[in-house]
Amino acid sequence: MAMMKSLAAASLLLFAHSLSVRAEELPPPIVAVATILELNNDQIHALLTMIDARDVAIRLLAEELQHHQQALEQLLRTPDADAAAVGKLVLETRALGAKIGELRAQAAAQFEQVLTPGQAERLHHIREAASLQEVVAPFRATGLV
Numbered sequence: 001m002a003m004m005k006s007l008a009a010a011s012l013l014l015f016a017h018s019l020s021v022r023a024e025e026l027p028p029p030i031v032a033v034a035t036i037l038e039l040n041n042d043q044i045h046a047l048l049t050m051i052d053a054r055d056v057a058i059r060l061l062a063e064e065l066q067h068h069q070q071a072l073e074q075l076l077r078t079p080d081a082d083a084a085a086v087g088k089l090v091l092e093t094r095a096l097g098a099k100i101g102e103l104r105a106q107a108a109a110q111f112e113q114v115l116t117p118g119q120a121e122r123l124h125h126i127r128e129a130a131s132l133q134e135v136v137a138p139f140r141a142t143g144l145v
Contacts, residue, residue, distance in 0.1 A: 034047070036126070038119065047111055050111045057103050062100065065097065068089055
């Protein structure tokens with residue numbers, strides 16, 4: 001296992017040095033994604049553009065979501081909270097959360113359009129493995145993995 005980690009780290013360093021985009025100017029997660037998916041410079045720029053656009057769109061919704069949550073907390077502190085107002089805020093809060101999820105999915109789908117079939121397949125496998133993270137954590141905590 002240590003050998004695999006060392007090999008992965010060495011591959012990451014070699015790939016990072018081969019980018020014409022200056023790897024030291026990129027955040028480590030971007031360098032890792034670029035390395036693992038073997039992204040070219042245009043794809044790296046597409047990834048960075050997608051992340052910026054997604055974050056701007058989500059930031060506005062997240063601020064609105066925070067205001068809704070604060071209003072809901074304030075309303076629930078009152079002894080005679082209006083049930084209709086509470087219900088409305090809960091529904092609006094859930095809708096904002098769903099919209100944020102939709103924006104994330106749309107941004108990821110947009111980025112996937114610039115991937116080659118092999119890169120898209122690799123990303124799909126990574127997503128499948130990521131879904132197992134919740135299952136593996138308890139086994140790791142108990143020392144079974």
